[in-house]
Amino acid sequence: MQLLILRHGHADAGSPDQSRQLSVYGREQVRKQMLRHDRDISATQVVLSSPYVRAAQTAEIFAQATAATSIQWSDDLVPNGSLRRVEALLQQYQASNVLLVSHLPLVGLLIDYLTGETATSMGTASLASLSMDYPAQGMATLHWNHYVD
DSSP: OEEEEEEOOOBOOOSSGGGOOBOHHHHHHHHHHHHHTHHHHHTOOEEEEOSSHHHHHHHHHHHTTSSOSSEEEOGGGSTTOOHHHHHHHHHTOOOSEEEEEEOTTHHHHHHHHHHOOOSOOOOTTOEEEEEOSSOSTTOOEEEEEEOOO
């Protein structure tokens, strides 16, 4: 499985947290990252996203450039989601190319969990590429983690 992990773009302040929207700058970040990696994301078959507004907006922008026909929403992808539940979620999909859109701290912790790395940092709209034969703890290789320039 090729797994792209994307942190949502910069969001406006506000509450409740799940209703915060992408800022104008955040939308620009996401589009810039999408254009930079159009080749990497075009083969995406499954898009998984947190239902929080800023993540959903990020996923919708990215999904336009993928082969996926829809976005799968998961409450397991919220900021403090369970790593084991995300692992189980990934194991449900037979797709070879998956895009996952979520938040801090989950995105950094998930990369560490899947690769055995430590203290992975993900700025807004950061995109990381991992590969693994099977989505499980310690089974992935991190190929790159790109911040928006």
